[in-house]
Amino acid sequence: MRMTHLLAFAAPLALLLPLSAQAAWPKDLKAQYTAQCVPAAAKTIGEEAAKAHCACGADKIEKNFTTAQIKELMGPAGAKNPQLQQDALNAIAECKASPQPKK
Template identity: 40%
Template sequence: MKLLRVAALLAPLALTLPISAHAAMDAKTKTTYMNECSAAATQNNPGMDAKAVQAHCECGAQQINKNFSDKEIASLNDKTTPPSTEMTSRLQKAVGENCLKGKK
């Protein structure tokens, strides 16, 4: 009977582990990403307003957090070594599928 009580207490914790273990950009990395993304989006889409740029870049940041591990995020942020073609393709695909709806 005690085992059931312990299991009942631990079940919610077990459910949160995958969420807490998920990768996420730290504040500095996200700020850098947002600045670089905003500059690129503005340069590549001169008619895009600031609100749309912000939304697009925020969506991109969410896709990075959702689809990449901490190690991969660090690799994407590495200024000395460009990310692999595979990672670049994954990022472009995630952003294309989730952040460009209605903008194509």
């Protein structure tokens, strides 16, 4: 995956990067994550692939981070925690996304 693809996926993640025990997404934060992720990813891989990639990323975050970490990541404190951001990027990197061929 190219660095530009990672950056497109990382942009919305800069706000939501937790790590630890499995937890549930706090109310409305999963929708907020998806609303930020899909448009950013769609710029490089297309709308449908972006939806699949972002859904996978949301699942990885939910599986690998606590509710408190997800809240931190989605809030203003998330931008101040580079380790949390990196941990989230590492978890989401397992979600493969390929650009859709141009028609």
